[in-house]
Amino acid sequence: MKERVAVIDFETTGITPGREGRATEIGIVLLEGGVIVDRFQSLMNAGVPVPPMIVQLTGISSAMVRSAPPAASVMREAAQFVGRAPLVAHNASFDRKFWDYELAQCGLSSAQDFACTLLLARRLLPLAPDHKLGTLTRWAGLPATGRAHRALADAEMAANLLRHLGETLQQRCARPVSHALLCRLQKVTAAKVPQFLQQL
C-alpha cells in the first residue's frame, strides 16, 4: 500500500465517550508504503479520574493524566498530525467514537474513512485463534512494540498488522492494495470474501 495512512489508538477511562469515558492517551503511527514514517503520542488531561481497573489495565494513573496537557490541545495537534490521511484502527468503531467525540470537544470534526484491522483480520485471517490485537501480533509473528494497552505501542502493533493484512490481500488478488479497497473489503460479509476477491 503506497499511500499514506494514519493508524490510531486511544486509551480511555471507559467504553463510551462522554461523562463516563474520556480519552487519556492517543498514539498515531503514519505508515507510507508499509513503512512507519512518523509517530505521535501524548497523554491528555480531560479532567476526569482514571478508574482503578483502567489503571491496572493501562498503567495510566490519574496523577499521570493530571500532569498531561489539556485534551483539547492534544487533539488539535493530533488532527494536524493526521492531516487528510485516511485512518485505521483495531476495532475502529471504538476509536472512531473517541476520535469524533474528542475532536468535537475542541470544535473540530473529521470526515476521513476508517479502516478496521479487526474486521479485515476476521476476513483475511479466519484461522487465527482469536482476533485480539495481541493474539494476532503473536500469531502472525509480528514484532513486539512495547507495553500493550499503551497508545503508541498498540498503534504500532495495529500498523504492523495492517501491513501483514495488506501483504495477505496482495497475495490473494493481483491488484494494488489501497485504503479504499480495504474499506470495501471490510463491508463484505465474511462468507462472501472469496467471491469478492475473485471479482477484483
Add this chain to the structure above:
DNA sequence: TGCCAGGCCCTCTTTAGGGCCTT
C-alpha cells in the same frame, strides 16, 4: 423505575440471541 456500549458476526436465525472486541 431501573437500567445503561455498540457494531459485527454466527447460528440451534431472520418476529433472536449470544459471543467477540475495544477501554
